[in-house]
Amino acid sequence: MGMSNVASVGIVTPQTAHFSEPLALKSGAVLPAFDLVYETYGTLNAERSNVILVCHALSGTHHVAGNYSEEDKYPGWWDNIVGSGRPLDTDKFFIIGVNNLGGCHGSTGPASIDPTTQQPWGSRFPVVTVEDWVAAQARLADKLGIQTFAAVMGGSLGGMQALQWTLSFPDRVRHALVIAAAPNLTAQNIAFNEVARQAIITDPEFHNGDFYAHSVVPRRGLRLARMLGHITYLSDDAMGEKFGRKLKHDAVKYSFDVEFEMESYLRYQGDKFAGEFDANTYLRMTRALDYYDPAAQYNGDLSAALAKAKAQFLVISFTSDWRFSPARSREIVKALLENERTVSYAELTAAHGHDAFLMPDPQYHAIVNAYMQRVAGEIV
Amino acid sequence: MGMSNVASVGIVTPQTAHFSEPLALKSGAVLPAFDLVYETYGTLNAERSNVILVCHALSGTHHVAGNYSEEDKYPGWWDNIVGSGRPLDTDKFFIIGVNNLGGCHGSTGPASIDPTTQQPWGSRFPVVTVEDWVAAQARLADKLGIQTFAAVMGGSLGGMQALQWTLSFPDRVRHALVIAAAPNLTAQNIAFNEVARQAIITDPEFHNGDFYAHSVVPRRGLRLARMLGHITYLSDDAMGEKFGRKLKHDAVKYSFDVEFEMESYLRYQGDKFAGEFDANTYLRMTRALDYYDPAAQYNGDLSAALAKAKAQFLVISFTSDWRFSPARSREIVKALLENERTVSYAELTAAHGHDAFLMPDPQYHAIVNAYMQRVAGEIV
Numbered sequence: 001m002g003m004s005n006v007a008s009v010g011i012v013t014p015q016t017a018h019f020s021e022p023l024a025l026k027s028g029a030v031l032p033a034f035d036l037v038y039e040t041y042g043t044l045n046a047e048r049s050n051v052i053l054v055c056h057a058l059s060g061t062h063h064v065a066g067n068y069s070e071e072d073k074y075p076g077w078w079d080n081i082v083g084s085g086r087p088l089d090t091d092k093f094f095i096i097g098v099n100n101l102g103g104c105h106g107s108t109g110p111a112s113i114d115p116t117t118q119q120p121w122g123s124r125f126p127v128v129t130v131e132d133w134v135a136a137q138a139r140l141a142d143k144l145g146i147q148t149f150a151a152v153m154g155g156s157l158g159g160m161q162a163l164q165w166t167l168s169f170p171d172r173v174r175h176a177l178v179i180a181a182a183p184n185l186t187a188q189n190i191a192f193n194e195v196a197r198q199a200i201i202t203d204p205e206f207h208n209g210d211f212y213a214h215s216v217v218p219r220r221g222l223r224l225a226r227m228l229g230h231i232t233y234l235s236d237d238a239m240g241e242k243f244g245r246k247l248k249h250d251a252v253k254y255s256f257d258v259e260f261e262m263e264s265y266l267r268y269q270g271d272k273f274a275g276e277f278d279a280n281t282y283l284r285m286t287r288a289l290d291y292y293d294p295a296a297q298y299n300g301d302l303s304a305a306l307a308k309a310k311a312q313f314l315v316i317s318f319t320s321d322w323r324f325s326p327a328r329s330r331e332i333v334k335a336l337l338e339n340e341r342t343v344s345y346a347e348l349t350a351a352h353g354h355d356a357f358l359m360p361d362p363q364y365h366a367i368v369n370a371y372m373q374r375v376a377g378e379i380v
Numbered sequence: 381m382g383m384s385n386v387a388s389v390g391i392v393t394p395q396t397a398h399f400s401e402p403l404a405l406k407s408g409a410v411l412p413a414f415d416l417v418y419e420t421y422g423t424l425n426a427e428r429s430n431v432i433l434v435c436h437a438l439s440g441t442h443h444v445a446g447n448y449s450e451e452d453k454y455p456g457w458w459d460n461i462v463g464s465g466r467p468l469d470t471d472k473f474f475i476i477g478v479n480n481l482g483g484c485h486g487s488t489g490p491a492s493i494d495p496t497t498q499q500p501w502g503s504r505f506p507v508v509t510v511e512d513w514v515a516a517q518a519r520l521a522d523k524l525g526i527q528t529f530a531a532v533m534g535g536s537l538g539g540m541q542a543l544q545w546t547l548s549f550p551d552r553v554r555h556a557l558v559i560a561a562a563p564n565l566t567a568q569n570i571a572f573n574e575v576a577r578q579a580i581i582t583d584p585e586f587h588n589g590d591f592y593a594h595s596v597v598p599r600r601g602l603r604l605a606r607m608l609g610h611i612t613y614l615s616d617d618a619m620g621e622k623f624g625r626k627l628k629h630d631a632v633k634y635s636f637d638v639e640f641e642m643e644s645y646l647r648y649q650g651d652k653f654a655g656e657f658d659a660n661t662y663l664r665m666t667r668a669l670d671y672y673d674p675a676a677q678y679n680g681d682l683s684a685a686l687a688k689a690k691a692q693f694l695v696i697s698f699t700s701d702w703r704f705s706p707a708r709s710r711e712i713v714k715a716l717l718e719n720e721r722t723v724s725y726a727e728l729t730a731a732h733g734h735d736a737f738l739m740p741d742p743q744y745h746a747i748v749n750a751y752m753q754r755v756a757g758e759i760v
Contacts, residue, residue, distance in 0.1 A: 027634035127634040187619035187642045194643045195607045197636060202600040204584055220582040231571045239567035254407035254507040256663055262567045263574045283636055
């Protein structure tokens with residue numbers, strides 16, 4: 001048995017692209033100019049035909065893989081899938097991660113300075129949609145001279161962007177990897193988003209979205225939103241396995257302080273997020289999820305909506321994902337098959353719930369790896 | 381076809397019982413004296429052997445059935461099951477509903493005046509448990525001269541009380557009806573409770589539980605807690621059926637105001653609850669749920685924990701209840717069978733999720749009705 005050649009992408013540096021042409025958004029608003037921050041891993045080939053776009057989910061960023069310094073302990077959010085010998089093999093592919101428009105990690109968003117007022121956009125930053133993100137990502141592709149992506153991929157909200165790429169720009173995507181996604185949100189999904197948004201909006205320090213001027217942050221609301229989010233990312237079983245009814249202390253204290261490990265975990269995750277993430281971005285990311293529904297303009301006929309797609313698809317779902325259940329992925333697969341598209345579908349047994357798409361499950365990674373080898377084989 | 385004799389209990393009036401003997405609580409705290417508010421329906425027989433105790437869940441009250449006036453449009457919370465010719469037949473049974481200790485509908489609770497300070501108890505009101513409620517209910521039974529209940533019953537947290545009655549007072553319960561309940565909360569259940577509590581506790585108007593003195597109410601927190609609660613009471617399917625992705629207005633407005641009917645429903649329910657319910661009671665009710673775990677003192681062996689029970693049981697669960705799933709009810713059934721107790725178990729197909737226990741489903745009511753006829757037949 002020899003050592004495998006698997007390796008991280010190492011130290012990476014984000015770049016910023018500026019776009020001075022206005023972008024007309026789905027809402028009717030127009031963004032006069034914007035920046036997108038992005039990272040790349042691997043080498044662009046001469047034909048510019050080996051490019052993979054990785055789209056991020058609600059709280060993700062352009063920092064998909066690698067580390068920012070030798071001391072940086074936390075690699076990018078999908079580091080386990082990107083690198084030499086990994087499913088997104090940097091020996092073959094040129095991989096791009098972009099922070100979405102409206103984000104809070106470098107791309108233009110609500111905390112950015114509006115050049116016309118020299119104040120943060122705040123409440124005036126428009127509502128952005130999955131379609132808008134795809135349009136902005138296409139601008140970046142134009143700027144980088146990339147006509148066609150070998151693959152566009154993502155999990156959760158990122159999977160919705162991959163799907164939308166095949167509809168907005170059918171000729172610019174060879175393969176779409178749509179993982180742990182859905183063709184739209186259910187009422188229950190919308191309900192969870194609404195509670196999270198109301199937690200933020202009713203936080204007295206939200207100041208109607210213009211909290212920047214008050215030098216405060218709606219931490220309480222963000223914290224609650226994130227705590228709630230974490231419940232929906234994990235399966236009941238995974239939570240039971242990890243925390244169960246384990247107590248934090250030797251005995252119950254009969255108080256409202258932390259009694260159970262479960263509570264401690266949620267508070268930690270909530271506090272961490274509240275110190276890092278922008279409240280206005282959170283509102284917009286969840287609204288983009290709510291609004292996404294390509295079948296809506298076809299009277300709910302998803303098959304009709306996906307007729308435009310020309311890409312080949314890999315759709316993956318996870319059995320314990322109750323946020324975007326396998327049944328929702330099957331709706332996408334069915335609609336694609338009705339259009340006689342080439343679709344591979346894997347419904348994977350996984351304990352982790354929605355978060356499974358981020359986990360280095362060997363079967364899951366083997367499937368992505370095999371599919372990406374096929375994609376690599378087609379590159380001219 | 382003649383008219384059936386089914387009828388509501390009509391106009392009802394709550395009563396208050398005062399208890400001047402101190403009550404030692406599970407936490408170690410002692411409540412020096414307390415009131416319990418209760419209602420009764422039907423007629424106590426001479427042998428005092430026809431009594432049913434109905435235990436309420438998180439936001440329930442002693443007002444189980446009937447109306448307070450001719451103009452009162454909203455009957456008690458389980459009115460559909462109580463009355464002449466109904467499953468809890470007032471022609472046969474004497475039914476008692478009690479507001480639990482720590483409640484906010486008349487029984488002594490955090491908003492009550494502490495006689496030693498002449499101020500509301502607020503944060504100083506002790507944490508109460510399912511065991512404490514049962515002990516307080518037993519005091520009421522003593523006062524009313526009721527030695528043995530023909531049945532103790534409840535849904536959800538009420539079902540936990542029915543179960544605990546068979547353990548705290550095995551000789552005082554002939555039958556226990558444990559509906560949509562669980563032998564303890566899962567990590568996920570605890571997680572939802574914790575988010576709800578944190579919404580309340582971090583509301584600036586909570587004032588560490590002593591908001592009464594500030595003439596404010598932590599409405600924001602209570603509202604969020606209730607919105608979140610409603611998501612867990614309904615099934616994903618029931619929400620899909622009732623709301624789906626229906627818009628509130630003709631078209632999407634690209635805003636954070638109400639866009640979907642689902643959002644409108646949640647906000648309405650949250651606002652209504654925030655104007656009615658006491659925040660300190662909410663914290664205590666959810667903590668009582670968290671702590672309940674009769675198997676804990678038996679190293680998690682539920683069978684050993686339930687060995688004390690002498691009652692006969694009807695256990696009912698609902699297929700779409702993901703809060704207290706059928707699997708949790710089956711744990712109770714299994715543990716009782718291991719003790720060779722007499723158990724009837726019904727796992728009912730129902731779309732409504734956890735709320736199904738409140739719904740007038742014909743099959744459900746037929747099962748309760750048949751069981752209660754058996755209970756009635758045993759009354760001497």
